[in-house]
Amino acid sequence: MISEILKYSLKFILLVLVQVLILNNIQYSGFINPYAYILFLLILPVRIPKSLLLIIAFFTGLTVDMFGNSIGLHASACLLLAYARPMVLRILAPRDGYETDTVPSIIGQGFKWFMIYTALLTVIHHLLLFYLESFRLSEFFTTFVRALSSSLATITVIILFQYLFFNQFEVKK
Numbered sequence: 001m002i003s004e005i006l007k008y009s010l011k012f013i014l015l016v017l018v019q020v021l022i023l024n025n026i027q028y029s030g031f032i033n034p035y036a037y038i039l040f041l042l043i044l045p046v047r048i049p050k051s052l053l054l055i056i057a058f059f060t061g062l063t064v065d066m067f068g069n070s071i072g073l074h075a076s077a078c079l080l081l082a083y084a085r086p087m088v089l090r091i092l093a094p095r096d097g098y099e100t101d102t103v104p105s106i107i108g109q110g111f112k113w114f115m116i117y118t119a120l121l122t123v124i125h126h127l128l129l130f131y132l133e134s135f136r137l138s139e140f141f142t143t144f145v146r147a148l149s150s151s152l153a154t155i156t157v158i159i160l161f162q163y164l165f166f167n168q169f170e171v172k173k
Contacts, residue, residue: 008044012060014165015040020067023157031146034153035074037064038125039161041081042118046089046102050082057082070133077129081121088120106162118158119151126151 019037027033041057048056061078065071089098092113106114130147 008040011043012040015161016060016063016067019064024068031149032153033150034157035064035126035129035150036154036157036161038078038081038122038154039158041078041085042121042158043104046098046104047100050086053082053085054079073129073132076132077125080128081125084124085121088117092117106159114162115155115159118155122151122154122158123148126154 015037019035023034023036037060040060041053044053044056057078058075061075062072064074068074089104102108104114104117109117126147127144130143130150134143
């Protein structure tokens with residue numbers, strides 16, 4: 001239990017630091033901005049209680065908001081991601097359901113499953129984030145393109161993180 005908390009705390013710190021120090025400074029023509037910190041919410045165990053998931057999501061988003069001076073945008077987008085996550089997991093569930101210690105990852109569920117899971121939740125997160133940031137309908141299509149292009153960049157970064165860093169933590173027992 002303590003080792004799990006430590007492991008997830010280290011992942012949280014790593015992802016938030018990468019987001020704040022590196023990825024927040026990457027913008028390609030104002031259209032592409034990867035948000036890899038959401039990987040932390042994606043790799044939490046499947047059986048985590050919904051209330052705890054929402055609390056963790058709120059504080060994850062709030063942490064990024066504090067460093068990015070974005071006044072609750074990331075917190076609200078993370079809350080929507082956390083709210084939608086159990087539904088997406090239910091839709092993608094295997095016939096026999098998930099095992100009690102299942103952690104969403106490329107190793108555990110395979111590339112195709114993880115790609116669909118990541119893409120759905122990333123697009124949900126980014127659509128809310130970018131529409132709240134824009135907050136005007138006159139830029140509807142521009143905001144939509146920004147959200148989708150940033151989603152593609154985020155998904156790419158998340159897949160790279162899964163292969164480069166997090167696979168070594170997810171070795172089966």
